[in-house]
Amino acid sequence: MSDRLLVSTRKGLFTVGRKGPGAWSIERVSFLGDNVSLALADPRDGTWYAALDHGHFGVKLQRSDDQGATWEEIAVPEYPAPPEGAAEEKDWMGRTIPWKLIRIWALETGGADQPGLIWAGTLPGGLFKSTDRGATWSMARALWDDPRRIKWAGGGADYAGLHSICVDPRNSDHLAVAVSTGGVWATEDGGATWELRGQGLRAEYVPPEDTYNPLNQDVHRLVQCAAAPDRFWIQHHNGVFRSDDGARTFSEITNVPPAVFGFAVAVHPEHPDTAWFVPSTKDEKRIPVDGKVVVARTRDGAKSFDVLCHGLPQDHAYDLTLRHALDIDASGDRLAFGSSTGSLWVTEDGGDHWSSISNHLPPVYAVRFVK
Amino acid sequence: MPRVTFTRNLQRHVACPPCEVAGGTVREVLDAAFALYPVARGYVLDERGEVRTHMILFVDGQAISDRRALSDTVPEHGEVFVMQALSGG
Numbered sequence: 001m002s003d004r005l006l007v008s009t010r011k012g013l014f015t016v017g018r019k020g021p022g023a024w025s026i027e028r029v030s031f032l033g034d035n036v037s038l039a040l041a042d043p044r045d046g047t048w049y050a051a052l053d054h055g056h057f058g059v060k061l062q063r064s065d066d067q068g069a070t071w072e073e074i075a076v077p078e079y080p081a082p083p084e085g086a087a088e089e090k091d092w093m094g095r096t097i098p099w100k101l102i103r104i105w106a107l108e109t110g111g112a113d114q115p116g117l118i119w120a121g122t123l124p125g126g127l128f129k130s131t132d133r134g135a136t137w138s139m140a141r142a143l144w145d146d147p148r149r150i151k152w153a154g155g156g157a158d159y160a161g162l163h164s165i166c167v168d169p170r171n172s173d174h175l176a177v178a179v180s181t182g183g184v185w186a187t188e189d190g191g192a193t194w195e196l197r198g199q200g201l202r203a204e205y206v207p208p209e210d211t212y213n214p215l216n217q218d219v220h221r222l223v224q225c226a227a228a229p230d231r232f233w234i235q236h237h238n239g240v241f242r243s244d245d246g247a248r249t250f251s252e253i254t255n256v257p258p259a260v261f262g263f264a265v266a267v268h269p270e271h272p273d274t275a276w277f278v279p280s281t282k283d284e285k286r287i288p289v290d291g292k293v294v295v296a297r298t299r300d301g302a303k304s305f306d307v308l309c310h311g312l313p314q315d316h317a318y319d320l321t322l323r324h325a326l327d328i329d330a331s332g333d334r335l336a337f338g339s340s341t342g343s344l345w346v347t348e349d350g351g352d353h354w355s356s357i358s359n360h361l362p363p364v365y366a367v368r369f370v371k
Numbered sequence: 372m373p374r375v376t377f378t379r380n381l382q383r384h385v386a387c388p389p390c391e392v393a394g395g396t397v398r399e400v401l402d403a404a405f406a407l408y409p410v411a412r413g414y415v416l417d418e419r420g421e422v423r424t425h426m427i428l429f430v431d432g433q434a435i436s437d438r439r440a441l442s443d444t445v446p447e448h449g450e451v452f453v454m455q456a457l458s459g460g
Binding site for chain 1: 380381384410413414415417418419423425426455456
């Protein structure tokens with residue numbers, strides 16, 4: 001069981017610790033005042049990583065070898081130079097796609113057999129690998145150089161972003177990544193070659209002929225079950241989807257109460273049929289349905305859902321949970337989620353009961369258990 | 372020699388007090404300054420070596436015109452100011 005959380009916010013990184021049953025509190029604030037977009041605690045060697053966006057000064061990465069007591073700045077992924085003499089790349093809206101780092105939007109460890117290997121997903125649409133704990137980075141060029149990449153588009157940002165990286169626990173060279181917007185891509189050779197997957201995903205917001213084009217899919221979040229790695233869950237821009245065959249094909253789940261819109265999804269590490277979502281009124285509003293914060297949980301592969309609300313605000317609550325702001329620990333009992341209006345909740349019984357840790361944090365971008 | 376002054380807001384992240392360095396263009400002057408403060412480079416320039424979108428550089432009070440190649444001339448006793456642009460605020 002995890003007793004610690006890393007909470008990345010608009011104004012700093014908060015370390016939250018468990019003091020007793022249901023009692024969690026802030027232990028430390030790092031980078032107070034700075035925009036921390038994401039953090040990662042590497043269970044293989046105990047290293048912590050934090051991605052900062054300093055706005056004017058650009059995106060930076062920090063690393064801690066002492067659980068956040070001290071930090072040192074390390075290298076950030078750098079985009080390659082465009083080919084000499086090549087015309088500027090334009091997206092489908094005619095905007096120039098910069099070959100420059102705009103945001104770090106995913107941070108994941110490599111496999112258990114790859115100590116020191118870290119993956120980073122970026123905006124615009126890049127995947128980077130470090131084999132030396134972030135001292136140096138190299139781009140997964142085969143994905144960047146795929147001619148279909150030019151068809152990716154901005155989802156929640158001006159440019160396409162790679163926000164989910166799933167490393168198969170059976171084989172560390174097998175990765176599935178998701179792009180908003182750009183669908184689900186997989187490699188079985190550590191990134192040398194890539195396959196566009198995601199048949200069955202459906203996009204409501206494109207012309208009819210492109211509705212089922214896997215390239216057009218605005219995947220908000222992709223997660224993989226550790227004990228049954230062929231099972232993936234997706235929270236998508238206009239729905240929830242499940243795959244039982246390694247993200248090759250998906251079936252749409254339409255019965256998520258109270259709404260199928262949202263950003264975050266978590267899957268139980270041992271039970272592939274158990275998953276959690278934080279639904280919101282669909283895209284034009286992006287607020288909790290009826291002002292009630294709830295979590296939707298299925299324990300039977302989406303045949304049915306429970307609406308979990310015990311301990312969550314049910315009156316005029318307008319908390320929005322972003323894609324990285326829901327996490328689950330290795331036991332599957334503890335989950336935590338934060339909101340764009342600074343709330344943070346934790347459960348120790350799979351969501352039946354929630355405790356509020358704070359309602360006054362800066363906007364929460366990411367919540368991560370220290371596993 | 373030209374004198375380079377970095378915005379005080381940058382000092383919170385990287386210590387880079389004013390310095391006098393050799394150089395006849397913005398590129399040469401900045402390269403010399405970043406030799407003293409290597410970490411500061413990535414805060415002012417991006418991976419293409421261009422001025423970050425929301426940063427602005429002045430030479431003797433005039434905003435530089437070449438934000439990519441940094442070819443603007445710096446006089447022998449010129450003052451280079453590295454600032455945040457309000458555009459990013």
